[in-house]
Amino acid sequence: MSFSKKMTAVMELLKVVNSADLVNEASFKSWGASDGTSVVATDSASYYNALESLASDNSKIASRFSRKTIHKFIxxxxxxxxxSxxxxxxxxxxxxxxxxxKSTSMTVSVPVSGLRLDEGIRSFELACxxxxxxxxxxxPMANQSGMYISTTVKDVYDQEIAFQKAENAFxxxxxxxxxxxxxxxxxxLIETGLPLKPDLSPERMYVSTNSYQVQDEQGRISSADIKNVHIEKIPVNNEFFTSREVLGKLWGLYERKHAGAKLNDLEARILNAALALGESASTRDIRNSILYTCIALEILFSRDDGALFQKSIGQNVADLFAFIVxxxxxxxxEIAKLTKKVYGMRSAxxxxxxKEMSSxxxxVNHFLRGALGELLTAERFKDVKRLSTICEMLLDAQYSY
Structure with missing residues (x-):
């Protein structure tokens, strides 16, 4: 359908009424004017479907701007x-x-809890x-004292898109x-937004208060407790986090990706696997933790060679994982056995x-961390740019008996 026909369809869903008669209209979408009349959408469901059709008509607009911005413009x-x-x-x-x-660069700053700067430093940069x-x-963004995190998003047209990309980066x-x-x-815990978590000291912050009680079979309370949860804030300027050696090489990869550079196949796999492992370690849902472990394994080791007779994904992943680590x-x-066991939980x-879940x-996360360090620093992988090269190395090893 042409754009003019789509627009005609939208116009047919609108009508002009006296503003005093709005109470008689079923639709909640209306635009008032100073002449005492209002434009009203007669069928809300059809109207929003037609609006989405207009918003997605131009591919450049759809790729450059958020739905919120496009809908408001329309x-x-x-x-x-x-x-008229x-x-x-x-x-x-x-x-x-x-x-x-024209596209531009936008710097997005937001309040952040869970970080600290040591040694009296007032500002610090790490990667992007x-x-x-x-x-x-x-x-100032808040009346509270605390820290902010910011990043610059390049080549964007829309503040909404810039904020979405920045939030994803955080x-x-x-x-x-x-x-x-x-x-x-x-x-x-590293969390953006307000209110900031209260500080207990420069090093620690209050997170939450947990309360519970346990009753026996007769309904009598056998145990109860109230506990405040405090955690240490991350010293983001500490050399442990700032070093660009071994796993710290990930900062360089992420900085390049954030800037829009294209990573090679293995670099992209390493970075995305590390992000999945970070999610696996932080989620409190054991099922999600297992799934993200398997996502990390598949990101790093899965391949689709199109062969008619091939091993299962779990077997392929286990073989490559064991070969590297x-x-x-x-x-x-032992590693292959453990990996396939975790894959069994993933399948369930x-x-x-x-099937009963275990942690x-x-x-596997621990060994995967070691595998990423090996891929980033080991001499045998120094010039490897694609997973297919590691698959060939594994095949050579398997036939070298």
Whole structure:
């Protein structure tokens, strides 16, 4: 359907009524005017379907702007079009104001809890992220004292898109920090937005208060407790996190990806696997933790060679995983066995089984962390750019008996 026909369909869903009669209209979408009349959408469901059709008509507009921005642009102009009776002939003409906009760089800053700067430093940069104190900003974002995190998003047209990309980058920052620590005990919390978590000291913050009671079979309370949860804030300028050696090489990969550079096959797999492991370590849902462990395994090791007769994904992943991280035949067998066991839990989850879940995936996470370090630093992988090369190395090893 042409753009003009789509616009005509929208116009047929609108009508002009006296503003005093709005109470008689079933639709809640209306635009008032100073002349005492209002434009009303007569069928809300059909109207929003037609609006979405207009919003997705131009591929450039759809790729450059958020749905929120596009919908507002359209709806700001619909009442005038209805009153004038004019129908735009093309999406290019209708969206000209948006299409004429030039891309730019936008820096997004948000309050953040769970981080600290040591040694009296007031601002700090790590990869594509900047950190500082809210009170040092030219325009404060909150009455509270605390820190902010910011990042610059390049080549964007829409503030909504910039904010969405920045929020995703902040989530990825948290996942990388959790991955780098190697901690899987849910003791790290990095959270953006207000209100900030209250400080107990420069090093620690209050998170929440938990309360519970336990009753026996007779309904008598046998145990009860109220506990405040405090955790240590991450010293983001500590050398443990800032080093670009071994796993710290991930900062360089993420910085390049954030800037829009294309990573090679193995670099992209390593970075995305680390992010999945960060999610696996931080989620409190054991099923999600298992799924993200398996996602990390598949990101890093899965391949589709199109062969008619091929091993299962679990077997392929286990073989490559064991080849990279284990040093002898016995260790390889144990890692492969553990990996396939975790894959069994994954299958039970996605296929609706009731198999009992365990946290053995966290052991796999630990070995995966070692595998990523091996891929990033080992001499034998120095020039490897694709997973297919590692598959060939495994095949050579298997036939070298």
């Amino acid at each position: 709806e700001d102009r619909l009442p005038g079009l209805k009153r 009776g004019e129908i735009p002939g093309s999406s290019e003409g209708f969206f000209k104001e948006l299409l004429d906009q 992220f900047r950190f500082g104190f809210l009170q040092d900003l030219e325009i 989530l990825n920052f948290s996942k990388l920090i959790i991955f780098l620590t190697g901690k899987q005990d849910k003791s790290i 284990a040093k002898d035949a016995s260790a390889r067998k 989850i996605v296929h609706g089984g009731d 053995e995936n966290l052991i």
